[in-house]
Amino acid sequence: MSSDQAKAHTHEIDFRYEPLPADRERVRRLVAATSFFRDDEVAVAVELVEERLAKGPASGYEFVFADVDGAVAGYACYGPIACTVWSYDLFWIAVDPAYQGHGLGRALIAESERLIRDAGGRRIYIETSGKPLYVSTRGFYERCGYVFDVEIAEFYGPGDSKVVYVKELA
Amino acid sequence: MSSDQAKAHTHEIDFRYEPLPADRERVRRLVAATSFFRDDEVAVAVELVEERLAKGPASGYEFVFADVDGAVAGYACYGPIACTVWSYDLFWIAVDPAYQGHGLGRALIAESERLIRDAGGRRIYIETSGKPLYVSTRGFYERCGYVFDVEIAEFYGPGDSKVVYVKELA
Numbered sequence: 546m547s548s549d550q551a552k553a554h555t556h557e558i559d560f561r562y563e564p565l566p567a568d569r570e571r572v573r574r575l576v577a578a579t580s581f582f583r584d585d586e587v588a589v590a591v592e593l594v595e596e597r598l599a600k601g602p603a604s605g606y607e608f609v610f611a612d613v614d615g616a617v618a619g620y621a622c623y624g625p626i627a628c629t630v631w632s633y634d635l636f637w638i639a640v641d642p643a644y645q646g647h648g649l650g651r652a653l654i655a656e657s658e659r660l661i662r663d664a665g666g667r668r669i670y671i672e673t674s675g676k677p678l679y680v681s682t683r684g685f686y687e688r689c690g691y692v693f694d695v696e697i698a699e700f701y702g703p704g705d706s707k708v709v710y711v712k713e714l715a
Numbered sequence: 716m717s718s719d720q721a722k723a724h725t726h727e728i729d730f731r732y733e734p735l736p737a738d739r740e741r742v743r744r745l746v747a748a749t750s751f752f753r754d755d756e757v758a759v760a761v762e763l764v765e766e767r768l769a770k771g772p773a774s775g776y777e778f779v780f781a782d783v784d785g786a787v788a789g790y791a792c793y794g795p796i797a798c799t800v801w802s803y804d805l806f807w808i809a810v811d812p813a814y815q816g817h818g819l820g821r822a823l824i825a826e827s828e829r830l831i832r833d834a835g836g837r838r839i840y841i842e843t844s845g846k847p848l849y850v851s852t853r854g855f856y857e858r859c860g861y862v863f864d865v866e867i868a869e870f871y872g873p874g875d876s877k878v879v880y881v882k883e884l885a
Binding site: 583585586589626627628629630631632668670694695696697698699700701702703709711 | 753755756759796797798799800801802838864865866867868869870871872873879881
């Protein structure tokens with residue numbers, strides 16, 4: 546897609562940073578709708594929302610919700626990595642299939658990066674699976690400027706490695 | 716030290732698996748007494764105890780306390796890694812300086828491994844710093860059968876890498 550198209554689409558996005566109680570169910574539906582995550586992974590996504598609702602910033606989880614026409618079209622969840630001075634994890638990024646292909650994922654990453662930089666973060670890590678299912682995911686991260694860092698064999702399960710990407714913020 | 720000596724010492728250890736409210740302060744003192752951790756790291760150690768006290772097993776943090784003559788001489792904290800089927804993190808292991816050099820660290824690791832194996836875990840990860848300060852720590856992990864897996868440059872801070880060790884349980 547051209548950058549003009551992306552602009553036209555991202556124009557209508559409202560970013561929101563504080564989850565609402567209703568986001569537990571919205572996030573569950575959205576993450577499940579991507580057909581990309583196991584049930585236990587969907588449960589973890591919802592747990593992070595609940596942690597933030599219960600504890601606020603002390604939870605260590607920060608959110609960017611992309612509200613489009615009153616619905617949550619996608620969201621990202623990130624947070625500082627404890628015991629590091631400048632590293633952040635991007636835990637989740639998911640876009641509703643109905644809104645995919647319009648630059649929304651890229652906009653969510655860019656907005657997360659802006660907030661992380663403002664908070665003093667300098668390195669962002671993304672962890673994903675080395676399985677073939679995730680080839681397009683890894684391609685997306687690479688197009689967003691994330692660089693392969695290390696691979697940890699057998700991490701997620703038999704034959705399922707963890708691949709770690711990193712982006713150094715300017 | 717000979718294995719007979721280790722046995723003589725570990726004889727008097729009582730393992731305990733559920734933190735008590737008083738362990739918040741005991742852990743804070745113990746971890747600070749090792750002179751090995753920054754204040755923010757000490758705070759994280761205490762937070763994990765608090766999480767377990769507040770949420771029980773749902774916290775994801777499991778503990779092994781080594782009580783010797785009514786005092787906490789050392790402890791380990793581990794937990795299953797979310798979204799993996801068989802991987803565990805060993806988050807903390809600390810031994811009071813007054814009790815170091817008697818095989819207590821090794822006994823805490825062995826007891827944690829036994830519990831992880833019983834719970835279905837097959838891989839245990841330990842993350843530590845690549846800094847020279849941690850040479851003896853890494854040597855200890857290696858003597859306990861942990862193998863260097865990957866190193867993530869600049870992770871903790873400028874010039875401070877994360878080194879990941881792994882042990883595959885038989």
